[in-house]
Each structure stands twice: as structure tokens, then as C-alpha cells.
Amino acid sequence: METLINHLAVGFTHVFHAYNLLMLTIGLLIGMAVSIMPGLGLVMGIVLTLPFTYTMEIEPSIILLTAIYIAGTYGGCFTAILYKIPGEPSDVPLLWDGYNMNLKGQAAKALGWALVAALIGGLVSSTIMVSLAGPFAKFALTFDSPDYFAIIVLGLATVVCLATTSLAHAFVSLFFGLILATVGIDTTYGAERFTFGGSLLSGGINYVTVLVGAYGLGEVFTRFGHTLKVEADSDAPGRVQTQFPSWREIWELRHTISRSTVLGTILGVVPGAGAVITSFVAYGIEKQYCKRSDELGSGIPEGIVAPQIASTASVAGHMVPLLALGIPGSAATAVILGAFLLHGVQPGPQIFVANPETAYAILASLFVGVVGMCLIGYFWIRLVVKVLRIPQPIIIAIVVLFCIVGTYAERASFADVGMVIAFGIVGYLFERFGFPVAPMVLGAILGPLAETSFMRSMIRYESDWTVFFSRPISCTFLVLAIVAFLFPVISRMRQQRSVALAAGR
């Protein structure tokens, strides 16, 4: 415990370095701005900021991206409550009670509840996860290649199963990402794969181009020509102020607060269950267990507190497995993993041994980020909300500049620019035909890790397949992966059966 506090204290001193603090503040502002703008989102914010980190040290760059991630789970509550526009999909549950509180003339109170929820969720979840990070990393040091392979399979399984309406589409997207990751020179044998005899693909497909193309340009092409109309008669900007609930009111919601914090933290650790899933599940749990469940949706604080706490709590839940295992559980952490790799650092248990200052600085930035986000939310939100007034065509044109110039900046290569546009078109077509993008991106990032762990296991254990099931850790993760695969299939069959029964009746 003492070591943890010492490490964390050192981490805080790193975060409070002027440059790191500046990056954290910029990250929070970017996170707020992108989460307020519908169609941009926190993942795109992180993706677009990634090129600016090329010339930075590892610490400020990860602090910057993490700050965007944290603020991205909170900023959207303003537009959800005031304008009925969910900046992020995770803000959708806030519409039901947040906007209704606004209609009752309690907008300031609703914003106050969202702020308190984000603060509690962020701080409690960060405390839990940071205290678990060390033991988690120590445990992960005992992992062998089959265990890593099993964890990656579990991660990919949950991403596929949690994030889509069509399981087949998610699988196709995942396989596409995994195939992209195989292009170029194979790391085990040095064989060329899918290069078609040219030099363009021999270096492999840079996953940054996949990320920027599919998330950035793909979304831009999908939204091109759309105009967003903010309700003209809304006098919401005049009401952008925050009124804190009293201690008594907070105490009355203690059950909701504890339920949602625990849920957000636990679901955050589950790969694939991002802020969207956690906020919806937290709202669903409230619907079942809240004392005033009948009133949920009519504009009560429980409907704001539960999803907001859970989505902010999920950030720490995601960041710690990324740092301790090197495995991203969400699209946002996948981009952050990309930033680590760009700086030549592989996150994982070794980072806590070889570079504890950096690891704990990033963990400490979670606390500072949560507090900073709430301060910005309280004082500067009037300014941040004004980004909504910028016309969408201008925003998306600027996003294209970011995507194209950002990609070019990495290697000064027009081939990369061509590649990013190609993946933008792929991202648009995926969206157009209902294929989720997240499994493809995670497949492209985790594919090499999965293949390396698999091939290493096969070489080390002389192609003995049973090794994945004979080791307790890998067996446990693979069983969980199988459960993750079967769960949506079974639940869909049950739903179809109940629909058929209802139709028969």
C-alpha cells in the first residue's frame, strides 16, 4: 500500500509538470468540445489528436489522449440535458430524465447532478482501479503466450458480441481487421503476405491509417450533406449554469450512486463494454432496483446519476487493463494503445516494472482529469457549448484537414493519405450497410498481438492445441470467450421465440 501511495505521489508530481498539466487541460477542452458535437465523439477526438503526439514524449501524449477520453464521457451531458442532442451515444439515457428535468425548469439542477455523478464515478472508480493496477500487473507477469492469446480472444469476442445488432456483420468486420493486420512481412517467418509483389504494402498497413480513415473520414462521409438543427426557440444557452444538489439529496441517492459506480467499474474492465454499454446497463439496473423506478424517465435525478456515473467510471476500468495487460477494451483505448506503440512503448505488466513513473503518472492523470473536467464543466461550459453553433459542414471540412494532414505528418507519405481515404470509404460503406467499425479497428490493432501469441504458443508447445485448454488461465479466458459468443446467440433466440409466441397469441 505504501509503495502504491509513493508511486502515485511521484505520478502526481509528473502530472503537475507545467507541460503535462497544459496537455491535460487541452485534452479536457478537446474532449468536452468533441463530445458536445454530435457526430464527432470522443474516439474521433482522440484519433484526430493522435498526429500531434508524434513529436511529444510518451507521458504528455498519453495524458493528453486520456484527458480527451475522460472529458468525452461527460461533455455530452450538456447538450443532452439542454438541447435534447446526445453528443455521445452514451448520453442517450441522459435525454430521458435530463431533458425532462430541463422541461420542468430544473436544467441547472440536472447539470449539477451530472457533474456530481461524473466526479463521484470518476474518482471512486479511479481509486479502485489504481489500487488494483499493481496486483493486476504482478498477476499478468505470470502469463504465458497461450494466456495472452486467450485474453485477446476474449477481448475480441466481447467487442463482437456487445457492440452490434448483427453478429454476422460484427464477425465480418472483425475478420476484415484481422486480415488487414496480416498484410506485409510476417514477424515469425519473414514471409511476404498479400503484398501483391509491390513495395507499397510490404511494410504492412499502418493501423493509424485504419483508425483515422474508418473513424474520422468514414464518419465525415456519412455525415456529409447533413445539417443539424438545434431548436431555434431554445433559450438554453441562458440557462447554462450548474446548481449543486445538497449533501442530503446526494445521501438520499447513495444506493443509486454505489450501484452505478460498482457497475461502471466492473463493466469498464470487461473488454468491449465501453461507456455506451455501461451507461445503458446502469440505467436499466436503476429501472429494476430504484425506489422510484416508476418515475424513471419523467425527469428524476436517478436517471441522470446512474448513466453518468457508470460512463465516467468505465474510463478507469478500461485504462488499467490497457496499462497492466496491454490489451485495449474499447475503441478509445485502442487508439491510446496505438499512441503507446507509436512511441515504441508496449504497455503491459513490464511497464510497471521498467517505467513505473510513466505508468503512475498516467494513472494519477485520471484523478486530476476527473477534477479538472468538473471544474471546466462548472466554469467554462458556456464557452464550450458555443461550438454547437458552428455549422456542421465547416466542422467536418476541418475534420478532413485533420485526417489528411495528420496522416501525412507521420511519414510525409502520400501513399498513407491514399490509404486513409480508402479506409474512409470502407468506413462509410460499413456504416451504409450496417457493419460496425469497432471490431475492424480492434482486429487491425490486436491482430498482430493475437497472431504472435498464437504462433509463439504453437512453436513452444510443438503445435499442441490442447495447451490453450490445459493451462488454467488461458482455459478460463477461453471459456469466458465462448460464453461471450454464445450469450447474444441464445438471448436472440429467446427474443425471437418470445416474438413468435406473442405473434401466435
Next chain:
Amino acid sequence: MTRLAPTMPYIVILLICGFLYYQAELIAPAGEGRLGADFWPKAILIAAMVTCAWEAVRKARIGARREARATPLSLDAVEEGKPQGEQKVPEYVPWVGIALTVAYALAMPWLGYFLASILFVAAFVYAGNFRRPLVAACVAIAASTAFMFLFMRVVYVSLPIGVEPFAWISTSLMRLMGVK
């Protein structure tokens, strides 16, 4: 034919996977009794082909309409959902955006970053349903200049300056910004 239409995306992907599988056959195999560099991509391609074949057959059997009726609402329906207050646009419109972006990337080596960006932003904003040409032009100039400053002066990234006579404009602007 209408019944088979929903299966088309899967058949196209199936054919692409088949072609890639053929390409994977050309990857140098490993020695006897060992898994080679071709194993992993082949395994993925087989899984992809099985998924596509399964889905194509399923779509052909059920028909897209019935499935749409039977599909329950899930989280992703909201995740994929669009913000409120948006209007639908014709299907060709995104392709206009794609064409402009491709033209931008092709023009950049010739016109240089600055000029290409001005033209692109102005055209993109106008085509994106923002019908105020003067504002669009001002935004284009401001955004291109700001980006050039940000990347060349702050992040120290070299951007394309184009060929003469366009390069002259880029280099003049760079001199003004104090970029060597």
C-alpha cells in the same frame, strides 16, 4: 432477384475472401509438421467465408423484410442512431464528399498544401449544404492558414509546397510565418 439482393454484400465479400485465400496459398509454407506464415490468414479467411456463406443463405431464406420485423431493438440501434433534428440526404451526396477528398489528395502535391486546402475547404463546405460562399471562402483561408501554422511552426511537420508557380505562394507564406 429481389429476394437475392440482400445476399449480395456477403457474396461480394465471399468472392474477395476466395481471391485472398488463393493469394494465401502462394505464401511460403513452413516445414513439415509446423504451422507456417500462411496458417493464420487462411484460418481467418475460412472463418470469414463460413460467416458470409451462412449469412447469405440465411438472408436468402428469410428475406430481409421479415428479418427487419423480427430484429429486436438493441443498444446498437441507439449507438448507430443519428442525432435528432437531422434531415436525410440523397444517396449520391456522400460520394460528392468522397470525390472532393480524393481530388484534394491528388491536387496537394501540385498546388501545395495551402492552395489545395483553401480550394478543398471552400468546395467541401459549399457542397456540404452551407450556402454562404463568402463565409465559406473566409473559413477556407482561415482554416488553411491556421493549419499550416499549427503543423509547420508548432508541430514542425513539413507540408507539401507544390510545384511552380504555386510553390511561390507556399514559400512566401512560410516566410511570413517565420518557417525556414
